[in-house]
Amino acid sequence: MTGAPGDRRRIDLCAADDVPPGTMKLCDVGDELVLVTNLGGTFQATQGICSHEYFELDRGLMTGDSIMCTLHLSRFSLIDGEVIDTPAELPLAVYPVVVEGDRVLIEVPEGPLEVNR
């Protein structure tokens, strides 16, 4: 039994009820922001700031399983963070989600949160 994989930590983001299906919520994690989305009942978590230029993604437009940053219309997949539409070049960092009871958490390695910018 190897025990906990590497050194990882769980970060509590918000209540599951805060994010009904088809909606999103921007959560504070120390200095960073995490975008929580609910895709038909499944929670996804990505970095909360566009990888292209600084802009909060909750000010963007969510369509199906993608998010469009309304500053320059870059689009990203909410599932794997990949760039669907330029001008963004880097994908969004995606964090594995864990639902504990009625809370939504992410499980990430120790240290600063990975963010692409």
Added chain:
Amino acid sequence: MTAQPEAEAALKPPAPARQGPSDLTLSFVDEATVRRTAGAAADPEWLLADRLEGLRSFDALPIETNPLYTTYVDLRNARLAAARPYAGPAVVASGAAAAKLLPEGASAYAEISENRVTALVLSQEAHAAGVILETLADLRARDPELMRRLLEGGCALPENDKLAQMTRALWSDGLLLHVPDGVRLELPVFMRWIVGAPDTALLTRTVISLGEDAEISVVEEQVSADGSESAATDAQAFFAGTTEVQLGSGSTLSFAGLQDLSLRQVAFQHRSAVLGRGATVRWALAQLGCRVVRSRIDNFLEGNGSAVEQAEIVFGSADQLFDLTSYTRHVGEDTTGNLLSKGALADKSRVYMKGLATIEHTAHGTDSYIGEFAMLLSRQARSVAIPSLEIDQPDCRRVAHASSVGPIDESQLFYLESRGLEPEDARRAIVLGYLEPVVARVPLESARDLLRELLEAKWNARVVGRPAAAPAAVA
């Protein structure tokens, strides 16, 4: 417990470096490779210096200098880190000049397979008229001064283009086609490139010079060594080619280019034409293959009365990306530019049609038209058209541009079906008909037939039908 994370870290392979849309993954564009290439060909001093100049420009330039287009570069499907260039000049196979290699209906034939010249032959008539078709290596041996004049300073290669400057630095061989003053050949010159060995990079230059009142047509074909069957995930191959055309006054060149490389390949093509007084160039270009192809055409209408007729077609499938840029500069008086791009895009393919016509102050009496059209055949296909004009001289005969994007015309479909065609056949007829304008301009019958076959094969090979459920409308 502390030992475990280290072991795990050792077992886990490092995450691959993320490639952004403007990242060029070629790993051999450096001084060592330039010197090796120059050394292998025993280049004279001036040529080595020219190559190094190209390398300097390459290093200094961004992948796209025109602010109009910076958002529309996407090289992410080009994975060329393992590609290695051919260093030395092409080896000319013995027997390459055998007369029997000349195809029916051609006045000259050059066939290059990777970096071996397997055919290089002129017809009697062409030879007698003084037409020259030779490798650049042979040119250097025969007339080093001419070679220097034709190539030094990067000549017609755009100074502000990173990829053109790369070819200037690292070309390993190429072809020269020279047609003397007054010579008019009825039968076309045929050039065929067979390339695509995995993890190879071939960079070549083709120089075409037409004397005054000369007239010739050229058909250039680029095909894959292993046919179009290889999977897109296999090791890629890279091809960079130039076509540098100098047209003496009153001369005419008709150039048909058929690109049907496999989906494993990445190609950068630079074509340029500098036109003297009353000269005409006709480009008919078909882009069918490659995973990623970036093409740039520069037309310089310097001589009064010079003209360019350019027609490009794209037939995209799978996740191909066609990045097509065209710069036409009207400098002389009464020049004409007629540029047409048409794309039929299936599956997840994408085309960027970026045409810019610049009418300088000296260019009185210009006639300029740019048309960029796309037919999208599936939900995930994409077309970006940027037909642009910069006009500094109002005294024009006509300046216009047009663009349209749409699906297959329903009324055309209905008409054909009502004539008894099955829906699938009707759709094919419409799409192939849409692309026919370029096919018709190919000056060699066998090449026309080949193009029609290739288009039809592509139609049959594409994914039919639409992906499931559409994404919901934006909130």
Added chain:
Amino acid sequence: MATSPEIVSSEYKFGFHDDVQYLEETKHGLTRETVEEISRIKGEPAWMLDFRLRAYEHYLSRPMPQWGGDLNQIDLDKIVYYRKASQGEEKSWDDVPDKIKKTFERLGIPEAERKFLAGVGAQYDSEVVYHSVREELSKIGVVFMGTDQGLKEHPELFKKYFATVVPPEDNKFAALNSAVWSGGSFVYVPKGVEVPLPLQAYFRINAENTGQFERTLIIVDEGAKVHYIEGCTAPIYTTDALHAAVVEVIALPGSKVRYTTIQNWSNDVYNLVTKRAHAHANSTVEWIDANTGSRLTMKYPSIWLRGEGATAEVISVAVAGKGQHQDTGAKAIHLAPNTRSRIISKSISKDGGRTTYRGQLKVVPGATGVVASVRCDALLLDEGSRSDTYPYIDIQEDDTTMTHEATVGKISQDQVFYLMSRGLTENEATNLVVQGFLEVFTKELPMEYAIEFNRLVKLEMEGSLG
């Protein structure tokens, strides 16, 4: 440094109260303190101060754009970022340049208006008209007031929509405007209300409305309808070098909004405007836009079609004379299915003037059934004039129908000769042809504007406006 502010409440002749605040002009240049002071003087809530400061930081971090017009001549340090209201101003009619006075005359501007437009008179008779208009409007629940007032009197509505269409990060000058905005209009039209007369910013003019950093916010609720007109054909005489405005329009489902602008800034002004609308389901937004003045205008009215069935229309005209550069265009972003857009752009360059059209048409995946068209025509009247066209057409749905056409040319000599053979002078003939060229625009204007506009174009053609 600023003297202590005096807050004076003045009662106008017609019982119309307004708190007018006085402030010595802030010193030249923009600092964080200036932004704080502006917010303090206006008595704004904390969130607005915070918003302004964040926008200010962003403004500092953005470089000057190098595309479009030449902005390198603007000296941002010389600009005064906040001016007191016009009352008590000591400018004299004698200071007004002759050519401006002459223009007023030729355009037939009434005497009283002339002084006002020249920034000389503070009181203006149109206050009368404004007052009665306001009364009528409030009866049907329509809100039409200055943006500063809107923030005070309708804080929730304001906060809900403010900066949702044009965020400060959008571009450097939107950030600047967001930091120092003052003046502009706040309009709210309740559900189902059709406003029977065009709302004219003109009525509300005090110095702030034509201020450099006006910010307009227009919210049209479901099923409502309104026409808003801004600007006027008379040249605005101002010593301000920079006009960086932001206009945000929210057209909620089923509503219809038309926003007409006729702007003729004097020829030393940089006119940089970000105008954008969000059109929700089944709504219609129309930008009717004329640009004839300024040294450099950079303005690209945009419409984001966010809801199914929305419609967008942009009809714009640009005239560039000597020393002028009109860098304009339009953007239609189709984000929802079954949306339609139509863009018509007409431009005229003469005497070395330069017009540039920059357009963007984008159809994103999911926006099925879109019908879009763009038509841009440019007329070059003489050598030395210049015209550029840069349209971006980005289509990602296979059932889009999109057409785009553009032509550039000079006036047909045949047309001119024909008209001359009918007794017109060459000037008159040329003018008639130009009017025909611009007709698609002028026919959208209310009559009195159309008349003034045609007169303005005529004067421009004759080269009598500097």
